[in-house]
Amino acid sequence: MEAYDKRKHSVGGTTLHTCHPCRRAVPYRIYGVIHTCGILALMYHHVNSLLTADTTLITSLLLFSDVILAFMWATSASLRFNPVHRSEYPEMYAAKPKQDFPKLDVFICTANPYKEPPMMVVNTALSAMAYDYPSDKISVYVSDDGGSSLTLFALMEAAKFSKRWLPYCKNNNFQDRSPEVYFSSKSHTWNDEADNLKMMYEDMKSRVEHVVDSGKVETEYITCDQFRGVFDLWTQKFTRQEHPTIIQVLQNSETDVDDSGKYIMPNLIYVSREKSKVSPHHFKAGALNTLLRVSGVMTNSPVILTLDCDMYSNDPTTPVRALCYLNLTDPKIKSGLGFVQFPQKFQGVRENDIYACEYKRLFDINMIGFDGLMGPNHVGTGCFFNRRVFYGPPSNMISAQIDELNPNRIADKSIEAKDVLELAHNVAGCSYEYNTNWGSKMGFRYGSLVEDYYTGYMLHCEGWRSVFCSPKRAAFCGDVPKSLIDVVSQQKRWAIGLLEVSISRYSPLTFGIKSMGILMGIGYCQYAFWAFWSIPLIVYGVLPQLALLYGVSVFPKSSDPWFWLYIFLFFGAYAQDLLDFVLEGGTYGGWWNDQRMWMIRGFTSFFFGSIEFTLKTLNLSTHGFNLTSKANGDDEQGKRYEKEIFDFGPPSSMFLPLTAAAIVNLFAFVWGTYGFFIWGERLVLELMLASFAAVNCLPIYEAMMLRNDAGKLPKRASLSAGILTFALIVSGYFFLK
Ligand SMILES: O=c1ccn([C@@H]2O[C@H](COP(=O)(O)OP(=O)(O)O[C@H]3O[C@H](CO)[C@@H](O)[C@H](O)[C@H]3O)[C@@H](O)[C@H]2O)c(=O)[nH]1
């Protein structure tokens, strides 16, 4: 598998981007061979003790855990095989005549005005409308799965504000084009115009927030007469689960100009697809497919940018940067490049990032690894697509049922033409997809709660390639959850969604390897089998500790040569993880917290995700897409996050196994340290493991015993954990003694 373009790519003599393999690849490959030998030796050791010793249950558990650990290590090794970095030269592309720029459709998804404040959607929309890009070529489509008049109202206000905001951005040429960010940054210029605009912005914000607080759009708040009628669609019968399609053109580039009459304004279109309780709506994937069709009918731009409503654009040159790769007039690219993925970056993450929500491995480290193979996986937002990818493999296009949805068609009618709007309503209807390829062979794929991962994966399997674009200045910035319960709930959803892919006939382990080759296939397995981490984490988090409490050894003692194999594998794997992290710009503190969150996930997200997935498979329960809250928590919670104190938030059973394991480790550590003087070197590995876990658990002990704020672990939770601990220790007696 060859990296997409080894070094340089030129179009008509200008270099638009370059690609540099990372130097660490060679030492990594050499180490990979050594580590593999170590793993094989360990497997031999296990099998050997399985045949000779009488501790079958314990050895099998350890063997099973080590097989999973070894497999996961192999998946990371495939992504360390050929990491690459890229640079692109947007100024070269920008020098082209403007009429050569392709049209761009921007999709923004939102689903709930209370969890995703409409002002956030407004800022994201404005930041994309203000791109350094010909305005008449940009169309911003907002999909509102909440079907909320509040969101529509906010966007209506945004359209009005944009007529002042866009010219201001272009005349002053600054980078922060989300007004919220611009006006709250200290570096912006103060002059009359800025003051005026700021007042206008604050005024809009307070109106929108008032409307959101009151829960309805009062008529006196509607200032644009032309849009008065649309709010009548919110009748008594209208609910978020059951309502007709609403498509409202809020700004039209053919007719709308800014207040001075000098600048053309981009299109801004509000779309709330039809919903009905009897048709599945497939969450975000369904929303995106609706946007694909609605935009296909209206503008049909060849390039599509997808954004979550919290991901505002942080750099106005981003589209041009993406086009340095996605140059659709270049036949070489036309044939194979499906999408250009930017990393997710987040605002307000503290330096040591206690919840590891920067997801460095997910958004940086693994991305460059994939990029040296067929390209990065899709992460749901900040991604520029070639519209064609949604219509089957590169060499074999699937035609849409109607000609208007053909990806190569030039849309030349007005977006407000009667027949265009009629058709747009039609394709947004909830029965439109019945008996079609949408969701299976066309568009975003259905069937997984991580539609982004699944869709990107299926595109790679079809033979599309992708490129990772990670400029120094973050292209997009979004929100991360800032309390532990929000973090683990979000990752539980991901764990379930990933299991839906791994335990299906499209599993990367079988279908993936067959379609994309071994390296890409097992690279994708790292995520697909994410929830499987919980097995080794739970076994290693509890079993040796219980053994320690009963003075039984499960690992080789320190005079045994096998002892050193354990030491080598543990430190080797950890050191490599640390190196990955630091080489991609992470801090040591950040890494420490990242590995702690990995352990926490094992006892929370992965564990509960597997249970929920199993229940769902057995038809005993259903699960939906629980939105990650993006509304700011209360002040106290914010302060705890600032001070890097773990916030366990409202009581949740998700923390029960975690807390119990923390207690077991504390007991094992105390008892083991005491026993060290009695048993000597016999239980050194067990004691090392328990100490390591106990150090990682410090914030949990603190939350249980030392704290008094609202984010601590409540007494009742600690008590239940205590009971569970007792049960664990008692049951340990039966299989250890
Ligand atoms: O029925 C739904 C549910 C969600 N969304 C939108 O999907 C986006 C992502 O939802 P969020 O709650 O922010 O999920 P996260 O876990 O933070 O998002 C990550 O994981 C998702 C898959 O689980 C991906 O879709 C996202 O792009 C990725 O950032 C948001 O813009 C939502 O408005 C919808 O449009 N319709």
Ligand SMILES: [Mn+2]
């Ligand atoms: Mn999100």
